[in-house]
Amino acid sequence: MSELALPQCQTPDSLMLFGFWYRAVPSRQVGRKNMVKSMLLETPLLVGRDRHGRPFALRDACPHRGMPLSCGEFDGDQLECSYHGWRFDAQTGQCRFIPSLTADQKLKVDRIYAGSYPCEEHDDFIWVYIPDPGPAGAGCSPPTPPPIPAPSIEKFSDKYQLAFLTADMPVSVDHGIIGLMDPAHGPFVHQAWWWRSRHSIHEKQKNFEPIPSGFRMSAHTPSSNSAPYKLLRLYAAADSITTTIDFILPNLRTEIIRAGKYWFSSLTTVTPITRDHCRIDVVAAWNIFRWVPFGPSLLRFVFAKFVEQDRQTMEKQSEGLKHNPHLMLIDDADRPAKWYFALKAAYLEAKRTGGEMKHPMRGPVLLKWRS
Numbered sequence: 479m480s481e482l483a484l485p486q487c488q489t490p491d492s493l494m495l496f497g498f499w500y501r502a503v504p505s506r507q508v509g510r511k512n513m514v515k516s517m518l519l520e521t522p523l524l525v526g527r528d529r530h531g532r533p534f535a536l537r538d539a540c541p542h543r544g545m546p547l548s549c550g551e552f553d554g555d556q557l558e559c560s561y562h563g564w565r566f567d568a569q570t571g572q573c574r575f576i577p578s579l580t581a582d583q584k585l586k587v588d589r590i591y592a593g594s595y596p597c598e599e600h601d602d603f604i605w606v607y608i609p610d611p612g613p614a615g616a617g618c619s620p621p622t623p624p625p626i627p628a629p630s631i632e633k634f635s636d637k638y639q640l641a642f643l644t645a646d647m648p649v650s651v652d653h654g655i656i657g658l659m660d661p662a663h664g665p666f667v668h669q670a671w672w673w674r675s676r677h678s679i680h681e682k683q684k685n686f687e688p689i690p691s692g693f694r695m696s697a698h699t700p701s702s703n704s705a706p707y708k709l710l711r712l713y714a715a716a717d718s719i720t721t722t723i724d725f726i727l728p729n730l731r732t733e734i735i736r737a738g739k740y741w742f743s744s745l746t747t748v749t750p751i752t753r754d755h756c757r758i759d760v761v762a763a764w765n766i767f768r769w770v771p772f773g774p775s776l777l778r779f780v781f782a783k784f785v786e787q788d789r790q791t792m793e794k795q796s797e798g799l800k801h802n803p804h805l806m807l808i809d810d811a812d813r814p815a816k817w818y819f820a821l822k823a824a825y826l827e828a829k830r831t832g833g834e835m836k837h838p839m840r841g842p843v844l845l846k847w848r849s
């Protein structure tokens with residue numbers, strides 16, 4: 479990959495990575511009587527819960543003639559398509575009944591499957607595993623078992639608070655992700671009197687190191703030019719505040735802040751919805767400010783503000799991206815974005831050849847920028 483890797487040079491096929499877990503829907507939106515339509519990687523899904531409360535995800539298209547299964551009836555175990563009444567097991571997608579068959583017709587109904595996807599529920603979200611698409615015309619088969627469990631937020635005590643925020647971004651997952659890890663937009667996009675002004679811009683340096691399928695901003699003491707960090711330092715009476723930020727393919731950014739016995743841990747995902755649309759979900763857990771009544775609302779406020787600033791920025795950016803302009807990534811501020819594209823390319827290459835994934839970083843790197 480050339481040094482000035484251009485996001486636009488990505489081939490359309492490399493935009494969305496299959497074979498991973500993705501956050502689909504907030505848990506609380508899905509009930510036994512509330513199935514929710516969701517779209518992940520241009521795959522239309524119907525997410526629901528069976529009578530035991532277990533989540534399921536089916537492709538929202540009947541394998542017979544494509545009627546959305548969301549138009550059908552659900553009895554807590556099986557879904558009945560509204561067009562010809564075929565019935566499918568909600569958890570496996572296996573066909574159970576075809577009403578038009580006569581007694582002497584021997585079609586093996588249980589060999590027919592509606593598309594069905596493994597589900598897990600963690601930290602207020604239902605996750606869905608999206609496998610590689612099967613060969614065209616092969617029909618649907620039983621759900622592919624995922625190689626690993628869905629990601630979850632790392633926690634450091636039994637008691638904690640949890641909250642999430644979600645925002646739709648009218649840009650590709652690539653722009654969503656590189657926007658998230660971009661250190662240089664802070665002074666321009668995230669200004670607020672209680673956070674920082676653009677005049678507080680100063681030189682920074684951070685150490686990065688390779689980790690499996692990603693990279694880490696090594697544990698460091700957070701930037702001193704933001705008021706909340708100053709507050710936190712006072713509150714935790716700790717001079718040992720450390721932040722560690724990881725990015726891991728396909729779309730995971732974790733940030734862990736530890737200050738004595740207090741901690742804050744977040745898992746942010748940028749989920750491809752379609753080729754030019756993504757969704758950012760920030761889910762955070764913390765035990766900081768547990769005894770301060772306004773603590774959690776304060777945190778939510780801060781995060782909501784940041785995410786909204788990013789959303790508005792990407793909405794404007796999508797205008798500029800419409801006509802596929804030439805773009806450039808510069809060192810050092812855009813180096814994480816370059817690593818992201820290189821990791822993605824390495825992952826796809828390993829998949830193509832069946833070999834090991836070659837990590838684009840050879841060792842620790844010190845990056846410098848002003849922000």
Ligand code: FES
Binds near residue numbers: 562563564
């Ligand atoms: S389209 Fe679903 S049963 Fe025919």
Ligand SMILES: [Fe+2]
Binds near residue numbers: 657667788
């Ligand atoms: Fe941002």
